Amino acid sequence: MAKARALDRRRRSVRNIRKIxxxxxxxxxxxxxxxxxxxxxARDYTKQLVKILExxxxxxxxxxxxxxDVRPTKRSAVLVLSGNRGLCGGYNSNIVRQSVAILGQxxxxxxxxxxxxxxxxxxxxxxxxxxxxxxxxxxxxxxPAFDAVMPIGRAYLEAYAAGKIDRLDVVYxxxxxxxxxxxxxxxxxxxxxxEIAGASAAGSTAGTTSGSPxxxxxxxxxxxxxxxxxxxxxxLPASFLSRLFKCFLDAAVSEQVARMVAMKAASENxxxxxxxxxxxxxxxxxxxxxxEIMEILGGVEALKK
Amino acid sequence: xxxxxxxxxxxxxxxxxxxCVIVTPEMTSLDTRARSVTLPLFDGQRGVGxxxxxxxxxxxxxxxxxxxxxxxxxxxxxxxxxEGGFVEVGHDAVTVITQRAVPAEKIxxxxxxEQLEKIQGTVATGDEAIATKMQAENTAREVVRIAERGx
Numbered sequence: 001m002a003k004a005r006a007l008d009r010r011r012r013s014v015r016n017i018r019k020i021x022x023x024x025x026x027x028x029x030x031x032x033x034x035x036x037x038x039x040x041x042a043r044d045y046t047k048q049l050v051k052i053l054e055x056x057x058x059x060x061x062x063x064x065x066x067x068x069d070v071r072p073t074k075r076s077a078v079l080v081l082s083g084n085r086g087l088c089g090g091y092n093s094n095i096v097r098q099s100v101a102i103l104g105q106x107x108x109x110x111x112x113x114x115x116x117x118x119x120x121x122x123x124x125x126x127x128x129x130x131x132x133x134x135x136x137x138x139x140x141x142x143x144p145a146f147d148a149v150m151p152i153g154r155a156y157l158e159a160y161a162a163g164k165i166d167r168l169d170v171v172y173x174x175x176x177x178x179x180x181x182x183x184x185x186x187x188x189x190x191x192x193x194x195e196i197a198g199a200s201a202a203g204s205t206a207g208t209t210s211g212s213p214x215x216x217x218x219x220x221x222x223x224x225x226x227x228x229x230x231x232x233x234x235x236l237p238a239s240f241l242s243r244l245f246k247c248f249l250d251a252a253v254s255e256q257v258a259r260m261v262a263m264k265a266a267s268e269n270x271x272x273x274x275x276x277x278x279x280x281x282x283x284x285x286x287x288x289x290x291x292e293i294m295e296i297l298g299g300v301e302a303l304k305k
Numbered sequence: 306x307x308x309x310x311x312x313x314x315x316x317x318x319x320x321x322x323x324x325c326v327i328v329t330p331e332m333t334s335l336d337t338r339a340r341s342v343t344l345p346l347f348d349g350q351r352g353v354g355x356x357x358x359x360x361x362x363x364x365x366x367x368x369x370x371x372x373x374x375x376x377x378x379x380x381x382x383x384x385x386x387x388e389g390g391f392v393e394v395g396h397d398a399v400t401v402i403t404q405r406a407v408p409a410e411k412i413x414x415x416x417x418x419e420q421l422e423k424i425q426g427t428v429a430t431g432d433e434a435i436a437t438k439m440q441a442e443n444t445a446r447e448v449v450r451i452a453e454r455g456x
Contacts, residue, residue, distance in 0.1 A: 041332035048328055048402045052361055052393055146330040146404070222393075225346060225362035231391060234363055238390070238404065242330050 004288060007281040011274055018270035024087065025263035031142045032256035038143065039175070039249040046246065049239045056228045056235075066161060067191045067236045076106055077114040077156060077165040077189075081172040081251040082122025084138055089262035091173060091255055092121040094183035096129075099171040102185050103131060114165060116152075118248075142256055144248040146241075153241040160189050172247045173254035181254040186247070191240055321375050323355050324398040327385060327406050334406045335385065340373030342399045344392050353394055364390045366444040368409060368451045369401055384409035386451050388444055412452040421445040 080099040082092050099122070106113045116135035117123050123136050139148065159165045168189035173181050224231055325342045327335040341354040345367025364387060371383040390403030424445050429438035 038331065042330055044328045044333045045330045045402065048393065048400055052391060052402070055361060055393075150404070221359045223358065223360035225360060226348070231361060231363055234389075235391065238402075241404070245330050 004281055004284040007277055007284055011277040011281060014270050014273050014277065018267055018274065021263045021266040021270060025260055025267060028088075028256050028260040028263060032253065032260055035142050035249070035253045035256050039246075039253050042242075042246065042249055046239075046242050049235060049242060052231070052235060053239065055222055056224070056232055059222070059224075059228055065191075065232060065236050067157070067189065067240065070190050071166045073109075073111055073166045075112045075114065075165050076167040076169065077116070077159065078102060078106070079152075079156075079168065079170045080115070080117045080119075080122050080126070081140075081170065081247060082117065082119035082125075083251075083255045084120045084141060086121055087262060088255055088259035089265075091258035091262075092119070092125065095122060095171060095173060096125040098183045098185055099126065100129060100131075102169055102171065114159075140248060140252070142252050144245070144252055146245050149245045149248050150241060153244045156189065156244075157237055157240065165189070170244070170247050172251040173258075175250045175253045175257070178257055181257060188240060188243055188247075191236060322373065322397075323353065323357075325369075325371055325401070326398065327369065327387070327401045327403065329403060329406050335371075337371065337383075338375040339371045339383075340379065341371075343370040343372070344399070344401070345369065345387065346392070353399055355397055357394055359393075359395050361391065361393050364392055364401070364403065366447045368447075369406075384451065384454075386412060386448060409451050409454075412448060414449070414452040417445065417448045417452050421449050 078099065080095060082095045086092065099117075103113060103115065114135075115126070115131060115133045116137070117126055117133050118137040118140050120138050123133065123138070126133060137152070156165070156168050160168065167187065169185050169187050171183065171185050174184045174186075175181050321338050322340045323342060324338050325335065326333060341352055343350055343352045344362070345365050347363040347365045350367070351362075366388050367386070369385045369387055371385070372381070373379045374381060374383060386405075386407045386409055387401060387403040388405040390401065393400045393402070421442070424438065424441050427438060429435045
């Protein structure tokens with residue numbers, strides 16, 4: 001009986017694990033939906049900013065701004081966005097791998113690097129690899145608030161303006177679709193010049209060839225208060241902040257997706273394990289019964305003689 | 306004939322007033338149609354009605370007043386505090402792009418006053434710090450003012 005009972009005990013514990021992973025999967029699904037909604041809701045802001053930028057560009061304002069200057073990198077900053085919790089497949093380890101790669105690159109080029117890490121998992125993994133961190137955040141969960149991201153972004157803007165950093169890279173998990181997220185390193189500072197050259201060129205050619213002059217017309221009608229330059233000065237930091245915020249949102253969505261997928265796989269594995277254990281348990285029990293019957297029969301045979 | 310009137314009605318509109326949209330980095334916090342919208346531009350207020358010439362402007366801290374919302378009383382006013390940002394006025398749409406938008410009735414007056422006092426209590430040295438402090442103080446004062454008027 002001993003073997004069958006041990007199998008049964010194992011089966012019970014696997015069942016409990018399946019309950020837990022199944023629940024985590026459901027929670028992650030709910031959180032993912034919420035995070036996704038937030039991420040979708042945040043898109044409007046970026047869209048409107050881009051629209052204004054395009055308008056400014058098309059009136060031919062010179063797009064010159066310290067945030068757009070590309071300087072040789074002497075000091076760089078890296079912000080790593082990882083999760084506070086594990087049990088989400090390769091989510092955190094992919095991020096750690098990416099960040100170790102970029103940090104190694106800066107070290108090889110002898111560039112001083114200011115490292116900031118969000119998420120307990122990333123913090124402990126990088127600490128284990130002996131990387132010094134200047135800043136640690138653990139407050140970001142599945143609903144990053146803009147108010148919480150803003151001070152971080154502001155600090156980077158100030159450091160960049162003061163020349164304390166020449167470049168900012170963010171390591172985060174970009175969300176393409178439910179089926180695809182990838183850990184990426186994205187340069188946020190200096191800001192990439194908005195698609196100005198392309199947009200205005202396309203606008204002017206379209207205007208002359210009477211293709212779709214609407215875009216050009218619309219932009220020329222706008223007045224600017226106080227001036228296009230002054231608006232540009234304000235809008236670039238805003239667009240940087242919104243891009244940084246988007247990184248946080250993407251990371252949050254991706255984490256939930258990763259956890260959802262990992263927990264689904266875990267539940268399925270547990271189901272397989274239970275099936276296997278059940279089969280072995282039944283077989284063990286059957287052979288035990290057979291054994292007992294054989295013993296009894298043996299006893300009966302012995303008595304007959 | 307009927308067709309032309311039909312198409313004109315379609316073109317002119319959704320015919321009621323201007324569309325007013327307030328977007329913040331987190332979400333689109335308001336999307337409505339109203340008779341007119343008063344905007345806190347960086348150097349003063351400006352009212353926008355239907356057919357206003359298109360412009361893009363910088364906003365200061367202050368309240369956006371939305372008068373005569375569709376489906377409400379003609380003189381009903383909805384007030385939303387915004388902290389800087391931009392506005393894009395198109396042919397019949399006003400889009401406010403701001404980092405923070407709080408409906409006036411949701412501002413906590415005591416909290417706003419505390420915030421103002423806290424800012425007034427800090428000492429700023431250096432040009433930049435002074436400018437930042439002044440800006441923060443103005444914003445806080447504006448918040449208090451709006452909250453007070455809501456009483």
